[in-house]
Amino acid sequence: MRLFQRLRxxxxxxxxxxxxxxxxxxxxxRAMKSNLLPKETYSRLMNxxxxxxxxxxxETQYKQDVDELARKFKGVDLIEHALNRNLxxxxxxxxxxxxxxxxxxxxxxxxxxxIWDIKTILRGKYYNAxxxxxxxxxxxxxxxxxxxxxxxxxxxxxxxxxxxxxxTDYYPILKNYDGTNLPEIENQLDKLYYQRxxxxxxxxxxxxxxxxxxxxxxxxxIKNIKTMFRMKKEGxxxxxxxxxxxxxxxxxxxxxxxxLVPLPFADFINSLEKYPYWDAISDFASPDMESxxxxxxxxxxxxxxxxxxFSHEYPLSIVPIMDYMINKKxxxxxxxIIIRGKAVNLDDEIIRNQLVI
Amino acid sequence: xxGEEAIMxxxxxxxxxxxxxxxxxxxxxxxxxxxxxxxxxxAMAENEGLFGKGLILTVIPETIVIFGLVVALLxx
Numbered sequence: 001m002r003l004f005q006r007l008r009x010x011x012x013x014x015x016x017x018x019x020x021x022x023x024x025x026x027x028x029x030r031a032m033k034s035n036l037l038p039k040e041t042y043s044r045l046m047n048x049x050x051x052x053x054x055x056x057x058x059e060t061q062y063k064q065d066v067d068e069l070a071r072k073f074k075g076v077d078l079i080e081h082a083l084n085r086n087l088x089x090x091x092x093x094x095x096x097x098x099x100x101x102x103x104x105x106x107x108x109x110x111x112x113x114x115i116w117d118i119k120t121i122l123r124g125k126y127y128n129a130x131x132x133x134x135x136x137x138x139x140x141x142x143x144x145x146x147x148x149x150x151x152x153x154x155x156x157x158x159x160x161x162x163x164x165x166x167x168t169d170y171y172p173i174l175k176n177y178d179g180t181n182l183p184e185i186e187n188q189l190d191k192l193y194y195q196r197x198x199x200x201x202x203x204x205x206x207x208x209x210x211x212x213x214x215x216x217x218x219x220x221x222i223k224n225i226k227t228m229f230r231m232k233k234e235g236x237x238x239x240x241x242x243x244x245x246x247x248x249x250x251x252x253x254x255x256x257x258x259x260l261v262p263l264p265f266a267d268f269i270n271s272l273e274k275y276p277y278w279d280a281i282s283d284f285a286s287p288d289m290e291s292x293x294x295x296x297x298x299x300x301x302x303x304x305x306x307x308x309x310f311s312h313e314y315p316l317s318i319v320p321i322m323d324y325m326i327n328k329k330x331x332x333x334x335x336x337i338i339i340r341g342k343a344v345n346l347d348d349e350i351i352r353n354q355l356v357i
Numbered sequence: 358x359x360g361e362e363a364i365m366x367x368x369x370x371x372x373x374x375x376x377x378x379x380x381x382x383x384x385x386x387x388x389x390x391x392x393x394x395x396x397x398x399x400a401m402a403e404n405e406g407l408f409g410k411g412l413i414l415t416v417i418p419e420t421i422v423i424f425g426l427v428v429a430l431l432x433x
Contacts (some may be wrong), residue, residue: 023392028399031407097399316392 020102022316028097029324032090035061036331039357042338046352050342054079057335062086076343077136083332084139088113090328091141094321105212105318107143108200109325114142115189117149118170125158126182169196187244194220194246208317211310215322217250218306222299224249224257225277229285229292232265251275277302293353300356304330330356375429382425389418 037060045053057079058066065082073081091110098106117138124134134153140146155161162174173188197216204210224245231244245257252260252275260268266287272278280302284295304326311323334355341351397411 021395024395024399026399027396028403031400031403034404 020100021098022102025094025098025102026316026320029094029321033324033327036327037335042334042355042357045335045338046348050076050339053339053342057082065089076339077132079339080136080336083335084137085146087328087332088139088141088146091325094325098321102318102321105200106321108197109322110142111196112142112193113139114144115170115193117142117144118165118174119186119189121149121153121161122158122177122182122185124153125161126179184243191246194248198248208314208319211314212318212322214250215307215310215319217248219303220246221249221252221275221277222303224252225272225281226292226296226299228257228260228268229295232268233289233292251277297354297356300330304356371432375433378425378429378432379422380425382422386418386422389421390415393418 045056048056054075062079062082065085066078069078069081069085091113094106095103095110117140120137121134123129124137131153135150138146138149138153140149152161152164155164158177158179162171162177165171165174170189170192173185173192177185194216198213201209201213201216204213227244245254247254249257260271263271269285269287272281272285277299280298281295284298289295307319307323307326311320313319334357337354338351341354394415397407397415400407401411
């Protein structure tokens, strides 16, 4: 009888917090992953001209988005909007089909799109970008819906934008924006995002949660390494760099970053040798390197690869879903790079170097 | 007389055993099929061609209840 009662309590508490439907979502996500463009497609796309690429994209999974937006936009803009819309629809679908704890984690993870959109709008207002330019870059994959975001973009000044956002979690940070300190606000938003994500994960007890946390922390490490390289390359003062890096990395703690930062560029590269990311950067990092493109592409590849290998460890967890989200985002980025590159007649070699395949 | 009354009818015990064999294995198959079925539906929602595979994988745990049924038939 007691066992029965315990079972009943357990099942009722599971429904109140909402049981997660891992089996359904992961199987569906795996099927969705099989719809992603295979690697060979990119080399084929590279040999096509812009019209052919546009037609090709219109025949793939982006068909519906291209058809629906065809009345409003055309050419490269059409594809760009279709890609963004598809990304937003796909990610919102993940939120819609998941339940309980899984839904909560996906929602928290996708909030980086809300932050991305807020940043885009504020940046647009800062540089007096046109409404079309701002709207081109909006991806409503998070909690903020496209209509709301385009209304935000239509506001006259940043004050109005921030006032409209007054009932969101970002307001306490946004209200300090005075029209000049945009980079500072952006960094604080990023920090808030990761802080909230770590709160959502909590202290990971189960192995799949540990893996999820590991994946997020690897992402932070990679972001930090990219930031460090960029800032080192530009010769930014040490004091500023510390505000830009994120806390909570897996291998690179804040303390280690602080000790790496003051080193001269050559020593800085050498001291990265002891981290697992060295394999990804060793071919490209040298004291007299000119461009960071290769290095950043390689690091992005590394994060995609690590997500893929993690996703096989725990098939019924959030990790395969994360893996899909990372790959989907990468596909959209690659297509955008090809289209934008072709549109401005960039050399094929330059476009190819930018692609993360 | 008292001792004889305490002994249960063997046929009744057999019936209980057979019932348990089918009932418990039925529950077990149900639990096993729950996640597989959900996953099959999820995959099918994205790709209808997976219907056949999904169906087959979903009914594989059905073997458990078939074994239970066989045992039940053997007992009774």
